[in-house]
Amino acid sequence: MGIKKKLGLGVASAALGLSLIGGGTYAYFSDSVETNSTFAAGTLDLNAAPTTIIDVTNIKPGDTMLRSFDLMNDGSLDIASIDLLTDYTVIDAKGDNVNDFGDHIRVNFLVNADKHDVPVFSTTLSELKSMSPDVIKGNIFTPWFHERGGNLAAGTSDKFWVQFEFVENNEDQNEFQGDSLELKWTFEAMQGEGEAK
Known part of the structure; x- marks a missing residue:
């Protein structure tokens, strides 16, 4: 074995030895702890009761129909606002309607049972159908929530009062004889602002 091979073998052995010494002497104190967390959404x-708010027959111009129903918060979070979406279908018994029956049904929203004669907001079904949810919320639900401390708290319910009126306009309304209107209201609840927990 030549001198070059002996030197090369010596350098390789020294390098291997240093790496083993360095690796074997690396030590430190350590400790660990495990934690668990849970995020449960509310x-x-x-809900509404009854779900059929009004079911009347034989109405005529000038008739008014006062109804109440309960809006219930059966969830675990407070409800801070509600949107109302309106849709309806008119069944034209004689096929002669020129006007929309929804233009002739006024809806008077009332805050509570003590204020039947003072609606907080009045509009026709046809106008209500085309209104922005923000307009409805501001005119109907803002006063209603105001009387309840600003929200519908989890696990509570409250009455909502509404009066329907077949408007007597002192004009010929014969086209609506025998007609019916099927109303669908969808109440959509929203949470309040997030908060520090």
């Missing part, structure tokens, strides 16, 4: 659960 629920929004708005």
Whole structure:
């Protein structure tokens, strides 16, 4: 074995030895702890009772129909606002309607049972159908929530009062004889602002 091979073998052995010494002497104190966390989302659960708010027959111009129903928060989160979406279908019994029956049904929204004669907001079904949810919220639900401390708290319910009126306009309304209107209201609940927990 030549001198070059012996030197090369010696350098390789020295390098290997240094790496083993360096690796074997690396030591430190250590400790660990394990934690567990849970994130459970709350629920929004708005219900109404009864779900059929009004079911009347044989109405005529000038008739008014006062109804109430309960809006219930069956969820675990407070409801801070509600949107109302309106849709309806008119069944034209004779096929002669020129006008929309929804233009002739006024809706008077009332804050509570003590204020039947003072609606907080009045509009026709046809206008209500085309209104922005923000307009409805501001005119109908803002006063209603105001009387309840600003929200519908989880696990509570409250009455909502509404009066329907077949408007007597002192004009010929014969085209609506025998007609019916099927109304669908969808109440959509929203949570309040987030908060520090």
